Every structure is written in structure tokens, then in C-alpha cells.
Amino acid sequence: MSKVLTTAVLAVGLALPATAAIADTADKRIALSNNYAGNSWRQAMLKSWGKVGDQAVADGVIAAADAFTTAENQVTEQAAQIQNLILQGYDAIVINAASPDALNGAVKEACDAGITVVSFDGIVTEPCAWRIAVDFKQMGKDEVLYLSEKVPNGGALLEIRGLAGVFVDDEISAGIHEGVAETSGFEVVGSVHGDWAQDVSQKAVAGILPSLPEITAVVTQGGDGFGAAQAFKAAGRPIPLIIMGNRHDELTWWKEQKDASGYETMSVSIAPGVSTLAMWVAQQILDGQDIPKDLTVPFLRIDQDNLEENLANTEVGGVANVEYTLEDAQAVVNAAR
Amino acid sequence: MAAARTAARLATRLLERPWLWAFAAAFLVWLATIIFTKGQGGGEILSAALAFGTFSVIVGIGQMYVITLGPGNVDLSIPATMTFAGAASMKIMATQDSMIVVGLLIALACGAAIGVFNYGLIRLMRIPPIIATLSSSFVFQSAAIAYGRGIKIKPPPSLADFTTARIAGFPILAICTVILALVMTVVLHKTVYGRSVIAIGQNARAAKLSGIAVDFTRFVTYVMCATLAGLCGFVLSGFSGGASLNMGAEFLLASIAVVVIGGTSVAGGFANIPGLWGAALFMFLLVTMLNTFGLGAGIRLVMTGLIIITVITVAGGKSTDR
Known part of the structure; x- marks a missing residue:
């Protein structure tokens, strides 16, 4: 018996160096625990995961990259899902979390079971997990910095916020207000919650618009730019400079305005393909690399001159996207070191 | 003298109308908004309220009929039905003006089919309506996701123009929906079907014993609600x-x-359609008012809750005498 075991260990030991050139993770299985799939960003995120994951499996880099999504966007549901993934014996769990702290118990259980946990976008605060976070505050600030270049004299701003009570909304808004404080001449004269949805934004902007003075620019959080444009058009008001959020409808509208009247703006958001970045980071950790616990996701920014190129690469109804490679992930890791 | 008495009687009868409170609340909220803006934009705000209130009224009519059927009756599949019907019709129309009628029929058919499915679950599988419509909404929301994959297809230009067109500040869609509301009021109060809905809501057993086709009426109501959601x-x-x-x-x-805010009884058996309009305008104007005041999100949500509770309490206090 022990002889057979020794032979097996030896065989594995001999076999390993040969495959190590590709990766030591060929037998590792990675799961994606996702809390929500009901919008175009999340759909693109899952699609990118599927595409890059399948390729990685086909190339023999990892053994599996399975995606699991909960139906109700509930913390309890996702905690149960993570426990199931632990029982199924995955080597790494990549999480887009419904809550930054409420899943910590389940995440700790996974860590204790020797599973690598990487959270991204919706990160978790449990110290044993890796975090690939977005600097949302900087994103909001960048919008105002762009405006101060474009409109040096300043003017009245309308702010469209996201979903009230969500951390991301607070961060982007804080960045916008920080930017307004640091530059001169801008004032936020109105603020509405658009829930990152085009129809909700349209409704909210249409409601507040009649009571506002002339608006110089609209600062947004993504998904709301086209709705704002429609509300301005319906009210018969001059269209201000509206910051966009990389959605296909927003980019299409921008392109139409650009062709018709030379309309200028910029668009910034996070590429849904950040899920693939998280997958590569998980693979690198499984590979034994020393990866810092806190990493930052690069923004995907679209400007006047690369609009056409990005629009052409964006699926109809989707979000401008980038799928990350192993090299991209290594670059992000090196930047954090 | 007689005229004064008639006027007084009219005023008393008007005050007894449960829908009055929703309109009064909408008016007060609007007034508060334009006092704050010093009269600026009052007309535009009303116009926007009519435009956006339209959608709540269309689904509200269906939901009201369902709720009037009595305790436990509610349709939770409305959002999924809207999404599925919207996605299917936009995809099939593929921005072609010539396909608008086909698209409309598809949307209505999607709605009707979901309604039949809902009632099948409720009647044949004996699942309570809340659970049945909630679970069917999962099925159809997932179907919409699988079918559309997040793709947002633009509507045909003529449809977009029609739905956003205004005559003298009045959205055409709102005018059409007022007519729809009038028709559904007549249906509710003057037809055998409408009166059956109310009778079932007041006492399903008594309705059945007096020979009303309870099953058929409930079937029609669920199908109609889902069809309106499709529309x-x-x-x-x-x-x-x-x-x-x-x-x-x-x-x-x-x-x-x-x-509920419109004055329809949640317990069923007592419905009114004008209140839907009052409540829809109120809901939009309330958010507009709080946005205009520039209050923080937390305070806005708390205020929304408190004001809605106040309106329902005031309006509900009247109808409990019934």
C-alpha cells in the first residue's frame, strides 16, 4: 500500500516539473460567486468570465471556471451559495459580493477550509480575502477635473447619483463634491437619484429640471447619461455637457451628437471584464505568487478621439468592455507592490 | 336657497369620495414645490408628472382589479411581464415602423400568456396568488434575460415620437390613458363582469352561491392585469x-x-379608478418636491414613507365607516 503511494507521489513529483512551465494550477478549480445578473453590466461581466474562463480551461491553465449567480441579490442567499461552493471543493472562490461585511462569516469559513477568496467590484472586508477595489472617489473627481478643463469658467452642475445607501454611490458623489471644492466656479444646483438606470434617471431629471437654472454640465455615475439627455430634450432645454458611463446607448447618443454638432464629452466606468482580472489574480495566488491583499482596478475611460473605436467594440445594448489577460493582471499586481 | 343646499350636498358627496385625498395631496405637494421655486416651472412639472404617471396608472388599473378580488389577491409578476413584453416586442420590431402593430400585438399576447400561466398556477396548482405570481415572475424575468441578454434595442422612430408627443403640454399617452381609465371605470361599475369582481371581493362565497362565475371572473382579471402590464x-x-x-x-x-393611496380597499371589494391618477401624480410630485428641496437621500426616503403613511391614514379614516 505505502509502496503504491510512494510510487504515485513520485510519479506526480516527476510529472509536475514538466507542466510547471504552463502552470501549477492545471488541476485547480475556480468558482465565481455573483450576487446579481439583472442588468447589462452584470451580463457582460458574466459573459467575459465565461469566455476567458473557458479559454483558460481549454489551455490547461486551470481545471474549471464555473459561474454561479444568486436569484434575489440577498446576502443570506449568497452566504448559502458560498457554503455550497466550499462543500463542492473549489480551490478558489471569486466573489462579487452583495454586502461588504455581511458575507464575512461565510468568507472566513472558506478561508479556514483553505480556499483562496478574491473579491472584486462588490468587495468584502474580511481580512483573509483579497480585494480588487475600484477607486470610485477618484472616478467622481476625474469627472469634475475634466469639466474644469473643458469649461474653465465653471457653471451650474446637475448631479445624478446612483442607488441611495450604497457605498459606491457615496464614494462617487464624495469624489464629485471634492472635485467641485478643489476647482473654482462650479456649483451643484440639483441632485437626484437615478439608480444607475436610464429610465429612473430620465424620470428624476424630468421632475427636477423645470425648477433649475440653465445647466452647464451633468455629472453622472454611469447608466444614467442617456436618460438625462432624453429628459433635457423632452423639456426643450439646451443639452448640457453630460458625462457618460460607457453604456452602448450613451456612446451611441454621444456619437450622433458628435456627428451632428461636434458635441464633446467624456465617458468613464469600470469594464465588466474586471471579473477576468479577478480570475487571473486568483490563478496567480493558487500558483503560489505573493500577491498584495489590496489591488485597484483601472478605469476604462473613453474620450473624444477614441469614441468610434470603443463604440465599434461595444456590443449593442452592452457596456464598453475589456477582457484582461494574465499579463494585465500581473501589471496590476506590480503596480500595487 | 335650494341652490345653496344642492351645492352643500354636492360638496358633502365630493368629500366622501375616497379618491379626493390623493388629488388633494398631489396638489399640496405641487404647490409646495412651486412656492419653493418661486413659481418657476409649475406647468412643466405637471406635464412631466402626467407623462410619467401614465405608466403607473396603466399597471395600476390591472393591479386594482386584481386586489379588488379580495384578500390575498395581488399580481407580483407585473415587473417581469413588462420587461419580457418590452424586450420581446422591441426585438421583433427591430426599429421598423411598419412592424409597430405587430409589436403591440406581441406585447399584449406576451402579457395575456403570462396571465393565463399565473391563473393556471393559482387555480390548477392551488398556489396562493402571492407565491404563484412571484415565482412566475422569476421564470419570465429569467426568460427576458435569456432572450435579450441585456440588449437594449431602440423602438421604431414613430413609436418613440408617439409616446413622447405632447399637445399643448399634455402628453398624448396621458390623454389615451385617461380614456382607458374612463372605459375601465364604466366596465367596473356598469358591466356584469365589473360588478362580479366587486361582489367576489366583498364575499366570494356569497358571490358563488348567487350564481356568479367566480372562476371565470378571476381568470379574466388576472389575464387582463398581465395584458395591461404587457401594454x-x-x-x-x-x-x-x-x-x-x-x-x-x-x-x-x-x-x-x-x-392603495388612490383609495381602493386592500381587503378587496371596493375599488375606484380616479384615485389611481391622483396617486400616480402624487407619487411623482412627491419625489420631485423632495429633490427640489435638495434634501439628503436618507431624509428623502424617510419623508416619502411618512407622507405616504399620512395620506393613507387620512384617506383610510373615511372609508372605514363604510
């Missing part, structure tokens, strides 16, 4: 530049809220 998904997609996966989300609560 709403269709026009909302036209209005907002395409169908999106989360377009129905806010109408789950909105459809129930306009029914």
Missing part, C-alpha cells in the same frame, strides 16, 4: 428609448402604492 412594457420601451432588463423594477411597489 405598459411596450409604451414604456417606446418612451424611454428601448427595453432594459430592470425597466419594470420600480413598478412592483408603484402598482400597489397607487392602488
Whole structure:
């Protein structure tokens, strides 16, 4: 018996160096625990995961990259899902979390079971997990910095916020207000919650618009730019400079305005393909690399001159996207070191 | 003297109308808004309220009929139905003006089919309506996701123009919906079907014993509610530049809220349609008012809750004498 075991260990030991050139993770299985799939960003995120994951499996880099999504966007549901993934014996769990702290118990259980946990976008605060976070505050600030270049004299701003009570909304808004404080001449004269949805934004902007003075620019959080444009058009008001959020409808509208009247703006958001970045980071950790616990996701920014190129690469109804490679992930890791 | 007495009697009768409170609340909120803006934009705000209130009223009518059927009756599949019907019709029309009628029929057919499915679950599988419509909404929301994959297809130009057109500040869609509301009022109060709905809501057993076709009436009501949700998904997609996966989300609560704030009894058996309009305008104007005041999100949500509770308490206090 022990002889057979020794032979097996030896065989594995001999076999390993040969495959190590590709990766030591060929037998590792990675799961994606996702809390929500009901919008175009999340759909693109899952699609990118599927595409890059399948390729990685086909190339023999990892053994599996399975995606699991909960139906109700509930913390309890996702905690149960993570426990199931632990029982199924995955080597790494990549999480887009419904809550930054409420899943910590389940995440700790996974860590204790020797599973690598990487959270991204919706990160978790449990110290044993890796975090690939977005600097949302900087994103909001960048919008105002762009405006101060474009409109040096300043003017009245309308702010469209996201979903009230969500951390991301607070961060982007804080960045916008920080930017307004640091530059001169801008004032936020109105603020509405658009829930990152085009129809909700349209409704909210249409409601507040009649009571506002002339608006110089609209600062947004993504998904709301086209709705704002429609509300301005319906009210018969001059269209201000509206910051966009990389959605296909927003980019299409921008392109139409650009062709018709030379309309200028910029668009910034996070590429849904950040899920693939998280997958590569998980693979690198499984590979034994020393990866810092806190990493930052690069923004995907679209400007006047690369609009056409990005629009052409964006699926109809989707979000401008980038799928990350192993090299991209290594670059992000090196930047954090 | 006689004229004065008639006027007094009219005023008393008007005060007894449960829908009056929703309109009064809407008016007060509007007044507070334009006092704050010093009269600026009062007309435009009303016009926007009519335009956006339309969608809540369309789904509200269906929900009101369902709720009037009596305790436990509610349709939670409205958001999924809207999304599915909107996505299917936009995809099939493929921005062609010539396909608008086909698209409309598809949207209505999607709605009707979901209604039949819902009632099948309720009647044949004996599942309570809340559970049945909630679970069917999972099925159809997932179907919409699988079918559309988040794709947002623009509506045909003529449909977009029609749904956003205005005559002298009045949205055409709102005018059409006022007519729809009038028709459904007549149906509710003057037809055998409408009176059956109310009778079942007041006492299903008594209704059955007196020979009312209870099953058939409930079947028609669930199908009609889902069909109206399909219609709403269709026009909302036209209005907002395409169908999106989360377009129905806010109408789950909105459809129930306009029914309740409008003065319809949650316990069933007592409905009124004008209140839907009052409540829909109120809901939009309330958010507009709080946005205009520039209050923080937390205070806005608390205020929304408190004001809605106040309106329902004031309006409900009247109808409990019944």
C-alpha cells in the first residue's frame, strides 16, 4: 500500500516539473460567486468570465471556471451559495459580493477550509480575502477635473447619483463634491437619484429640471447619461455637457451628437471584464505568487478621439468592455507592490 | 336657497369620495414645490408628472382589479411581464415602423400568456396568488434575460415620437390613458363582469352561491392585469428609448402604492379608478418636491414613507365607516 503511494507521489513529483512551465494550477478549480445578473453590466461581466474562463480551461491553465449567480441579490442567499461552493471543493472562490461585511462569516469559513477568496467590484472586508477595489472617489473627481478643463469658467452642475445607501454611490458623489471644492466656479444646483438606470434617471431629471437654472454640465455615475439627455430634450432645454458611463446607448447618443454638432464629452466606468482580472489574480495566488491583499482596478475611460473605436467594440445594448489577460493582471499586481 | 343646499350636498358627496385625498395631496405637494421655486416651472412639472404617471396608472388599473378580488389577491409578476413584453416586442420590431402593430400585438399576447400561466398556477396548482405570481415572475424575468441578454434595442422612430408627443403640454399617452381609465371605470361599475369582481371581493362565497362565475371572473382579471402590464412594457420601451432588463423594477411597489393611496380597499371589494391618477401624480410630485428641496437621500426616503403613511391614514379614516 505505502509502496503504491510512494510510487504515485513520485510519479506526480516527476510529472509536475514538466507542466510547471504552463502552470501549477492545471488541476485547480475556480468558482465565481455573483450576487446579481439583472442588468447589462452584470451580463457582460458574466459573459467575459465565461469566455476567458473557458479559454483558460481549454489551455490547461486551470481545471474549471464555473459561474454561479444568486436569484434575489440577498446576502443570506449568497452566504448559502458560498457554503455550497466550499462543500463542492473549489480551490478558489471569486466573489462579487452583495454586502461588504455581511458575507464575512461565510468568507472566513472558506478561508479556514483553505480556499483562496478574491473579491472584486462588490468587495468584502474580511481580512483573509483579497480585494480588487475600484477607486470610485477618484472616478467622481476625474469627472469634475475634466469639466474644469473643458469649461474653465465653471457653471451650474446637475448631479445624478446612483442607488441611495450604497457605498459606491457615496464614494462617487464624495469624489464629485471634492472635485467641485478643489476647482473654482462650479456649483451643484440639483441632485437626484437615478439608480444607475436610464429610465429612473430620465424620470428624476424630468421632475427636477423645470425648477433649475440653465445647466452647464451633468455629472453622472454611469447608466444614467442617456436618460438625462432624453429628459433635457423632452423639456426643450439646451443639452448640457453630460458625462457618460460607457453604456452602448450613451456612446451611441454621444456619437450622433458628435456627428451632428461636434458635441464633446467624456465617458468613464469600470469594464465588466474586471471579473477576468479577478480570475487571473486568483490563478496567480493558487500558483503560489505573493500577491498584495489590496489591488485597484483601472478605469476604462473613453474620450473624444477614441469614441468610434470603443463604440465599434461595444456590443449593442452592452457596456464598453475589456477582457484582461494574465499579463494585465500581473501589471496590476506590480503596480500595487 | 335650494341652490345653496344642492351645492352643500354636492360638496358633502365630493368629500366622501375616497379618491379626493390623493388629488388633494398631489396638489399640496405641487404647490409646495412651486412656492419653493418661486413659481418657476409649475406647468412643466405637471406635464412631466402626467407623462410619467401614465405608466403607473396603466399597471395600476390591472393591479386594482386584481386586489379588488379580495384578500390575498395581488399580481407580483407585473415587473417581469413588462420587461419580457418590452424586450420581446422591441426585438421583433427591430426599429421598423411598419412592424409597430405587430409589436403591440406581441406585447399584449406576451402579457395575456403570462396571465393565463399565473391563473393556471393559482387555480390548477392551488398556489396562493402571492407565491404563484412571484415565482412566475422569476421564470419570465429569467426568460427576458435569456432572450435579450441585456440588449437594449431602440423602438421604431414613430413609436418613440408617439409616446413622447405632447399637445399643448399634455402628453398624448396621458390623454389615451385617461380614456382607458374612463372605459375601465364604466366596465367596473356598469358591466356584469365589473360588478362580479366587486361582489367576489366583498364575499366570494356569497358571490358563488348567487350564481356568479367566480372562476371565470378571476381568470379574466388576472389575464387582463398581465395584458395591461404587457401594454405598459411596450409604451414604456417606446418612451424611454428601448427595453432594459430592470425597466419594470420600480413598478412592483408603484402598482400597489397607487392602488392603495388612490383609495381602493386592500381587503378587496371596493375599488375606484380616479384615485389611481391622483396617486400616480402624487407619487411623482412627491419625489420631485423632495429633490427640489435638495434634501439628503436618507431624509428623502424617510419623508416619502411618512407622507405616504399620512395620506393613507387620512384617506383610510373615511372609508372605514363604510
